[in-house]
Amino acid sequence: MDDFLPLLTIFLLAVFVGFEIITKVPPLLHTPLMSGSNAISGITIIGALLMVAAEGQLSTLLGFGALVLATINVVGGFLVTHRMLGMFKKKD
């Protein structure tokens, strides 16, 4: 349990930070917010990397599946968000 409380603290504080920033995102950008947040939730890629390298066939296999999916999220998410945001222009 030694690790648990600090992690729980981080979790709760991050939720509050999330609420504070995201409330300020205008409806105009809600779609890029969703695709962009999908991209960063691809952070699971880190866990996937560790698991591919871990010992044991099953965990390597599961880790590989996770790695492919998480990479789709990271690459697809950031790229499609970039594409979308490039369209929001102001003339004049």
Next chain:
Amino acid sequence: MTDTLIDLTYLVASVLFILGIKGLTHPRTAVRGNLLGASGMLLAVVATLVTKEVLGSGTQGLGMIVAGVVLGGTIGATLALRIQMTAMPEMVALLNAFGGAASALVAGAVLAASSAPSTQTSVATVASGIIGSVTFFGSLVAFDKLRGLMLPDKPVLFPGQQPLNVLLGLTSLGLGVWVVNEPSALMSYGLLVAVGSLLGILLTIPIGGADMPVAIALLNSYSGLAAASTGFVLNNEILIITGSLVGASGLILTRIMCKAMNRSLMNVLLGAIGEENTSVQDADEVYAGKVKSASAEEVAMLLDGARRVVVVPGYGMAVAQAQHQVRDLANLLEGNGTEVEYAIHPVAGRMPGHMNVLLAEADVDYDKLREMDSINPSFEQTDVSLIIGANDIVNPVARTDPSSPIAGMPILDVDKSRTVVVIKRSLSPGFAGIPNPLFAADNTLMLFGDGKQAVLDLIAAVKDT
């Protein structure tokens, strides 16, 4: 690299993610924000690659990593570059699905790799497994419904649905207890994921097409929570921080969407629209003899004389892919000295912000895309409101009839403008399944036809006048 250095790198990456989302608070800073987020990700991945657990794992592990990244990167880049802006809800549904699945897989891999996991690890693994599989299959159902593949757009309801969902929820918790008590029995985790998957499907099929913005936002939140609980599995702070940011983001969007429909989250999740004791007026009674149909030429004359025109887009505009034609029409009117703005209802379309992206794609200046609360007071000074493919979000019944299924839903007050022009194929009802008295109002003209063709006709007619 030492562990401290790696943890510090993760911390920097977390800060970059937060700054990245912060960038999204304004379109001017948004592109930079997204790039900050992407560099944070790159940093985190590189830091993980150089740890001794990964680098020291031998060439076989590295080979698989390269293969996985190349495969995933290719699929991701292809999707991102090929997807049409109208299909963005499907894209986000897929990304939600993959995020959830990746978290459940990593948690399963940890369980398979460790001989005696701590209670924290096994409990968090259970959470990742349930949330991840619900997210994956729920998002696939959402994707299917949005694409119109196998499942109907309408809510799928059957007797005993709620008790069955409760039963499945309890079963998955029971299996969770088994996983925690006997982590070496991987069978239990497999069953847990199977039950979670079934639950994900059953929870999403009752959600109908126009409620998709809520479903997608909620699944977005789940995919974040799945990542956060995988962080507890791995004792990894950056997963926890990032997952909770995304979880919070999805929850906020869910709340905004529900508020914009004046419905509770429960009501949306149970697919209950039109289910309660609501009175629905007879369509014939509402429309008979009162609907005025106009030609493109008549509408063009109106637009030509208008000083202020407000365009109200809905899902129909996305279906007809008419956003570019709408922009052409607006440019033409602006060339004649008319002021043109766009009124965006929060739940117009199939996901939060859907209409904004489509109009931005068509090169509409984002300052002209106005939110409901800011544009509503201006309808009284508006000469023509041009409604393209929207229905329930402009139905005045929401204001007047407390027994209507959409009672209390905030709407765009288009009926207060001098003239309302509705471009629509027919008088068929919107998602709520109720007739719209706006179509029969004295100041409303119906321009029947396909969205794109009708706007093209309007453009031609305005050029002629």
